[in-house]
Amino acid sequence: MANILDKVKTVVLLMFENRSFDHMLGHLSFEKLNDQVDGLKAPLSDFNNIYQGDTYNAYAMTGDTQLSFDLPHEFDEVNAQLAKSEVSGRFTMSGFVESYADKTEVPPNRDAQPMGFFNSAQVPISSFLAGTFCTCDRWFAPIPTSTQPNRSMAFSGDTHHHNTISSLINIDHSIFDWMTNVGIRWRVYHDGLSYFILYPKLWKYIFGENFRRYEDLASDILNEPEETAPQVIIVEPSYNESPHIGSDRPNDNHAPLAIGWGEEFLRNTYRALIANDKKWEGTVMITYYDEHGGFYDHVPPPGISYETKSDLPHVFESLGPRIPAIIASPFVKPGSVCHSLFDHTSVLHFLSEKFAPGNPVSETVNERNAKGIASITEALNNEVPWTPPPPPATPINVQTALGRSIQTAPESDIAQSFETAANEIIQQRPDDTKRVYPELFLWKEAVAKTRNG
Amino acid sequence: MDRNKYPASPLSWTFFFFVSIAFFPGACKPVIKSFKVTTHDTTETRKITADDTLKVNWDIKGKPTLLVNERASTDSGVRILEMKLVVEKGGKEANQVVQVELLPKNSTTSITFPTKLRGDTLVADDHKNSGVWGDRFEILSVSNASNRLLTVTHANRTALLDQSGTASNAFDGTPVEGRWIFMSLLTPAEIADHSLLPERLQINTTIIYKRR
Numbered sequence: 001m002a003n004i005l006d007k008v009k010t011v012v013l014l015m016f017e018n019r020s021f022d023h024m025l026g027h028l029s030f031e032k033l034n035d036q037v038d039g040l041k042a043p044l045s046d047f048n049n050i051y052q053g054d055t056y057n058a059y060a061m062t063g064d065t066q067l068s069f070d071l072p073h074e075f076d077e078v079n080a081q082l083a084k085s086e087v088s089g090r091f092t093m094s095g096f097v098e099s100y101a102d103k104t105e106v107p108p109n110r111d112a113q114p115m116g117f118f119n120s121a122q123v124p125i126s127s128f129l130a131g132t133f134c135t136c137d138r139w140f141a142p143i144p145t146s147t148q149p150n151r152s153m154a155f156s157g158d159t160h161h162h163n164t165i166s167s168l169i170n171i172d173h174s175i176f177d178w179m180t181n182v183g184i185r186w187r188v189y190h191d192g193l194s195y196f197i198l199y200p201k202l203w204k205y206i207f208g209e210n211f212r213r214y215e216d217l218a219s220d221i222l223n224e225p226e227e228t229a230p231q232v233i234i235v236e237p238s239y240n241e242s243p244h245i246g247s248d249r250p251n252d253n254h255a256p257l258a259i260g261w262g263e264e265f266l267r268n269t270y271r272a273l274i275a276n277d278k279k280w281e282g283t284v285m286i287t288y289y290d291e292h293g294g295f296y297d298h299v300p301p302p303g304i305s306y307e308t309k310s311d312l313p314h315v316f317e318s319l320g321p322r323i324p325a326i327i328a329s330p331f332v333k334p335g336s337v338c339h340s341l342f343d344h345t346s347v348l349h350f351l352s353e354k355f356a357p358g359n360p361v362s363e364t365v366n367e368r369n370a371k372g373i374a375s376i377t378e379a380l381n382n383e384v385p386w387t388p389p390p391p392p393a394t395p396i397n398v399q400t401a402l403g404r405s406i407q408t409a410p411e412s413d414i415a416q417s418f419e420t421a422a423n424e425i426i427q428q429r430p431d432d433t434k435r436v437y438p439e440l441f442l443w444k445e446a447v448a449k450t451r452n453g
Numbered sequence: 454m455d456r457n458k459y460p461a462s463p464l465s466w467t468f469f470f471f472v473s474i475a476f477f478p479g480a481c482k483p484v485i486k487s488f489k490v491t492t493h494d495t496t497e498t499r500k501i502t503a504d505d506t507l508k509v510n511w512d513i514k515g516k517p518t519l520l521v522n523e524r525a526s527t528d529s530g531v532r533i534l535e536m537k538l539v540v541e542k543g544g545k546e547a548n549q550v551v552q553v554e555l556l557p558k559n560s561t562t563s564i565t566f567p568t569k570l571r572g573d574t575l576v577a578d579d580h581k582n583s584g585v586w587g588d589r590f591e592i593l594s595v596s597n598a599s600n601r602l603l604t605v606t607h608a609n610r611t612a613l614l615d616q617s618g619t620a621s622n623a624f625d626g627t628p629v630e631g632r633w634i635f636m637s638l639l640t641p642a643e644i645a646d647h648s649l650l651p652e653r654l655q656i657n658t659t660i661i662y663k664r665r
Contacts, residue, residue, distance in 0.1 A: 044528060050653065052582035053564040053633065057528065068549045086569040087650040094567070106488075107499055107584030109552035110526070110533060 004331050004380045005354050009226070009282030013347060014235040014269055015154065016262055017147065017254035018073065018293025021137065021322035022047070022058065025130055026117045026298075030060075033120060033127070036337040038137045038299060040117060047298050049097040049115060051108060056097045058296060061116040064398065067256035070412070071114055071294025072103040075145035075163050078320060081114075081294070082144060082301070091300035091318070100294065114296050123259060124392045125267045126324065129287065132389060134332035134379050139342040140301045141291040141320030142368075147414055149308070150291045150320065151195065154344035155234075157362030162314035166416035168424065169198050172309065175348065175361055176205045179232060182356040186210060187230035189217040191251065191265065192238030193437065197421040206425075207432035218272035221279060229279070232351065237265050241415040243422050243443045255293055260398035267391045270328065274388045281385065284329040286347060286376065292321040302341065304371045306364075319343055330388070331380040338379040341372055350376035481543030483515035488538045488549045498587030501534075502556050502662040505589070509551075515542030523555075531556070556590075558662045563598060564633055565655040573644065575637045577654040583630040590629040590660045594620040598655040599637070605656060606634040614656065629660055 026040035027033070040047055040058055047058040072081075080102070083095030096114035101107065120127040142153035145162055148169055152159035155175045176196075179186045188194060188205075191214035196202045205211060210230075212220070217235065240250035240257050251261035266287065274280050301319040308314045325342065332338075345368045348361040353375055360366045369375065422440055425433045433440055488511045491497050501507065511517060520537040532555035539548045566577035597603050597614035605612050605624075608631060612623030635654040643649045 050565045050567065052580055052585070053566060054582060054585060055563060055565055060527070066546065066548060083567070085567065085652040087575065088648060088652055090652070092567070092652050106549075107497060107582060109499065109550060110531075110554055111552060 004383060005377060007282055008284055008331065008354055008380070010229070010231060010233065010279060010284070011347075011351060011354070012233045012235060012269075012273060012283060012285040014237075014266070014285070014287045015151070016237060016266075016287070016289045017240070017252040018071075018291060018295075019253055019255075019259075019289050019324060020292035020295035020297040021139070021299070021324050022297045023117050023292075023295035024123060024126055024289075024324040025135060025137075025326075026058070027060075027119050027123075027127065028130055028135060030117075031120055033131055034135065034335060034337060037130075037135055038339070040298070047115075047296070049094045049112070049296065051097040051101055051112075054108075056108060056110070056112045056115050058115045058117055058298075059111045060119050061111075061122065064118070064122045064258045064260050066258050067113060069100075069104050069113065070255045072099045073146050073291060073294040075143075075149075075314075075316075077103065077294065078144040078146075078292075081321070082318070093296070093298055093300055093321075096294065096296045114294055116295075118259065123263055124394055124396065125263045125270070126287075126326070128392050129266070129270065129326045129328050130324075131335060133326060133328040133334070134336045134338050136325040136327060136338045136340070136342055136379065138299075138322070138339050139288065139325035139346075140322050141289075142343040142345060143306050143316045144301065144318055144320040145291070145316070147290050148198070148417070150344065153306075154290065154347070155196075157345055157348050157360075157365045158309050160308060160310045162308050162310075162316070164413045164417070166413040167420055168200050168417065171199055171201060173362060174199070174202060175351075176202060176210075178359075178361045179351075179355075182359055184232055184351075184355045185228070185230045186232040186234070187212060187220075188234045188236060189214045189220075190236040192236075192244070193242040193418065193422065193440070194236055195239060195242075197425055198417050200424070203425065203429065207429060207436055211436065217269070218275065221272050221276050226279070231355065235269055237262060239418065241412060242418040243440065243447075253289070255295075258398050260396045263396050267396075270391055273328075274390070280388060281330055284327060284331060284376070284380065286325070286327055288325040288344070288347075289323040290344075292323055297321040302372070304368065304373065306368075327376065327379050328388070329380065330385055331382050333382045334386060336379075336382075340374040340378040342376065343368070343373050345369075346373055346376050349373075353377055481545070483540040483542035483545055483547040484513060485538060485540055485547050485549045486512040486514075488513075488551060490536065490551045490553055492587050492589065494588075496587045496589075497584045498589075499552065499585040500554050500556055500587060500590065502558055502589075505662075507553065509536060511538055513538075513540045515540035515547070526554075556662070559593070559659065561657060561659050562629070563655055563657050565653050566633070566635065568650065568652055568654055570639075570647075570650070573639050575639060575650060575654065576634070577636075578632065578634040580632050581630050586630045588628060588630060589662055591663045592624040592627050592629060593659040593661050594622050595624050595656050595658045596620045598657045599635070599651065599653075601637050601640075601651075603654065603656065604636045606636075607631065618657075620659070624658075629658070 028037040029039035080099040082091040146164040148164040149159040237252040240254040251265040253262035608627035
């Protein structure tokens with residue numbers, strides 16, 4: 001294992017938004033593409049929810065279109081989805097439809113939205129990468145709640161908040177501080193506004209040279225010499241909830257988005273990484289999701305607790321539902337499945353093992369490791385070089401043009417948070433913002449005109 | 454499954470479309486405030502049968518298009534009428550989908566509730582969703598699907614269902630919707646070990662469509 005770790009030169013992290021394992025990758029076992037995966041299986045009536053006497057089965061969705069609703073996924077709603085049995089104390093995972101019906105106030109359809117899953121043709125790139133490389137079928141969100149706390153756990157190893165808030169986010173430490181301090185070369189490639197602008201303590205990095213446009217990724221991978229190339233790369237999609245201008249379209253897979261644009265983004269990222277054979281030989285590409293987004297998953301999360309780092313701590317009794325996670329690398333066996341228990345802190349533990357042994361990103365990462373959450377290192381067990389196949393070239397058909405209206409005030413907390421952050425960086429760092437995010441000025445002008453009539 | 458009991462096509466159904474569209478000149482985003490499918494007496498439903506009549510109502514901001522599709526469920530073969538309301542405004546789209554199952558006059562459905570413990574008794578109770586079932590379906594018979602003795606209460610009637618699954622007509626003529634209560638005494642083994650307790654109790658029902 002130490003030998004493999006020595007060979008790892010580049011770790012690439014690509015985190016999408018809000019989909020569950022069964023929703024995205026449950027088809028691997030259902031379609032018998034890989035029987036080792038703990039996904040969905042026939043009969044689908046074995047994978048069901050109950051709501052007011054009726055049973056709602058998992059079902060294969062018929063197309064990739066914009067969904068009717070974003071699904072509930074705040075901490076109290078996730079609690080309802082886990083549906084802890086009063087008699088057994090087990091999470092029955094049978095409350096996703098109930099949570100959805102309560103949120104939408106609409107009687108659920110027979111094909112209830114939370115129970116839908118994609119087939120391999122609808123998510124061709126995710127399915128290809130999962131089938132070609134290593135599928136992680138025991139990767140859970142760190143805590144059973146929404147986007148911001150889970151992303152804070154992913155990139156800080158801790159969170160102050162137990163829910164998604166509409167203002168800016170405080171953190172005590174970050175992966176960027178840690179990487180800078182231990183001397184890791186790192187870079188963020190963002191397609192649109194970076195998620196990290198929600199953290200004022202990170203603005204010093206966002207406007208620095210380590211944050212680059214996604215468009216630069218392919219040429220940097222191809223041309224940058226190994227001595228100066230980043231050792232850790234974070235690739236950010238364009239977020240559905242962030243301000244958009246012009247042709248920029250969200251591709252973070254946050255419901256109700258269709259999934260096609262995200263698949264295209266995944267294909268482009270993988271294609272960019274394998275374009276340089278030499279660099280790929282030392283690359284570990286991790287594609288994962290921040291949380292399940294309210295979509296059904298059948299595996300109960302383990303009871304590993306976490307207490308938030310706030311003055312009024314919130315205690316979570318378990319991990320969150322499983323998320324889709326794929327490790328693409330020459331260091332995984334082709335078509336393999338890793339059943340090790342992972343959450344987002346597994347990545348932080350892995351980075352520490354590889355680049356700064358004995359120097360954890362946070363104490364919480366070590367504590368969680370001691371409670372049984374493994375390092376990504378467990379998935380890296382192949383020392384035989386192999387050539388990565390090109391991704392499917394099939395055109396991805398997104399049936400609905402998407403994108404939030406710039407004229408409309410944000411409705412969700414995270415959209416409000418993005419907009420607050422955008423306005424704050426324009427006000428406090430105008431020169432930097434003009435240099436890095438010039439389109440935000442156009443966005444602000446357009447918003448001002450339309451909202452003021 | 455008797456195909457003759459199903460409608461030949463959606464065209465044999467009568468639809469009444471009540472459209473109320475509100476325009477707000479300042480708003481550039483399509484909005485679906487409500488999208489409801491009801492039977493003629495305004496009861497919302499997701500289950501209908503032959504010769505039934507549906508009303509489709511919506512309250513929106515934008516230009517509506519209603520897409521109607523009829524297909525067979527891939528697992529059970531039940532016919533599903535799917536109505537997708539797409540609203541366009543300012544170059545944006547919003548959509549909402551309502552699926553209505555087209556049941557034969559006589560059909561079956563299960564009723565399943567999560568369990569809780571009350572003393573030495575396992576209890577499972579809730580309402581069968583009237584927003585899904587409307588008020589047109591009545592019980593013909595019920596049977597036990599829980600492999601244990603069940604006391605079932607519904608519509609002011611109570612019956613004991615043995616675990617053999619024998620059909621009982623104790624609830625004949627009562628509506629499917631409304632509150633159901635299932636109760637079952639714990640076995641000595643379950644009293645000693647709660648991990649043996651079932652997390653759900655279930656009965657099966659045979660139902661019939663009745664125009665009231």
